[in-house]
Amino acid sequence: MNKIELDKQTRDNSREIADANPARLGTRLKLARQTRGLTLKALSEAANCSESLLSKIENGKASPSLPMLHRLVQVLETNIGWMFEESDGDEGIVFRAGTRPLIALDPLRRGEGISLERIIPYSQGHLLQCNIHHIEKDGASAGPIQHAGEEVGYVLAGEIELIVGERQFQLSAGDSFVFNSDLPHHYRNTGTERASIFWVNTPPTF
Known part of the structure; x- marks a missing residue:
């Protein structure tokens, strides 16, 4: 294959x-x-x-x-x-490629074009939340949103615009970011291809 x-x-x-x-x-x-x-x-x-x-x-x-x-x-x-949350018992340690769920929080809103690939399961046993955000061409996150915690991200592919508070940032593959989650934030794909962001936040929120 x-x-x-x-x-x-x-x-x-x-x-x-x-x-x-x-x-x-x-x-x-x-x-x-x-x-x-x-x-x-x-x-x-x-x-x-x-x-x-x-x-x-x-x-x-x-x-x-x-x-x-x-x-x-x-x-x-x-x-x-x-x-x-899917795990109610003992937590696993390794999660193989091809077994990670792909979540579309609002599949009825096709214009958003965003899916979240879970790196680790949603569970109260984890201090961190970790996903890969896949953003289709012209896709954008709903928001802005804000909550307690901290956000860290690394752009794996594509080009995005990240808006944090009143500031706007143009990011491409290899760029990273960090900010406090209580600042209003959202993002959109500004490139011509699908973009992907490795995203970690604490405490788990979504």
């Missing part, structure tokens, strides 16, 4: 694993809401989102944007990592 075929198989396998994520997210969200004793209406009002959309998310029929997820977990006093 050549590299192109292997890359395609890896992406296909990752997408198959990701298919169950909306249902998993919906189940976790509903559990967190019920644990807090909140109705759909109460949570939607507190998180400034549509009650009907929230119902669809809980039933696995829709996926929220990243800013919406941040609002929901703030109200529910949990974290986004827990929403996607």
Whole structure:
């Protein structure tokens, strides 16, 4: 099998694993809401989102944007990592190529064109969150967002514009960055090809 075929198989396998994520997210969200004793209406009002959309998310029929997820977990006093956590037992140490899930937080918003390849599982047992952000041509992150923690990134491929607070940075393969997560931040692909960023943040948020 050549590299192109292997890359395609890896992406296909990752997408198959990701298919169950909306249902998993919906189940976790509903559990967190019920644990807090909140109705759909109460949570939607507190998180400034549509009650009907929230119902669809809980039933696995829709996926929220990243800013919406941040609002929901703030109200529910949990974290986004827990929403996607897959490991409830002993943690693994090695995660092989071709087995890492590829997550699209909002697959209904095709214009965003972003997927997250998990380097390590979402788990409360980890102090770090680590993903590879894949941004398709003309893709951009939802936001800006801000939260507690610190962000570190390394551009693996492509060209991106990183916006942190009031500052804008043009980055290409080999460039790296670090900033406090409480600064509003987002990014977009400014090149002609898919861009990829190796991204680490602490504490885990998404």
